[in-house]
Amino acid sequence: MKTFSFRPQGVCSQEMRVTLDDNGIIQDLQVLGGCSGNLQGISALVKGMSAKDAVARLKGIQCGPRPTSCPDQLARGLEQMLSQV
Numbered sequence: 001m002k003t004f005s006f007r008p009q010g011v012c013s014q015e016m017r018v019t020l021d022d023n024g025i026i027q028d029l030q031v032l033g034g035c036s037g038n039l040q041g042i043s044a045l046v047k048g049m050s051a052k053d054a055v056a057r058l059k060g061i062q063c064g065p066r067p068t069s070c071p072d073q074l075a076r077g078l079e080q081m082l083s084q085v
Helices: 036-046 049-058 070-084
Strands: 001-006 013-020 028-032
Touching: 001 028, 001 070, 013 070, 036 070, 049 070
Parallel strands: none
Antiparallel strands: 001 013, 013 028
């Protein structure tokens, strides 16, 4: 298993930490800052999901007038992680 940390851009959350197993399955997601309830919900939903599936579902989601969101930033971070594995 590997844990990756990254700083989201353009959103309220300040850091995301994702643990992937050797098969690219999300084992844990921790988010510092942001909307606690929503981010706990996202974390619970993506645990056990493949990182590739999470990217496909979350990429492009916007938050109000912002061109991105915490789910979108998670997808972008996962893409970076997958390119390093």
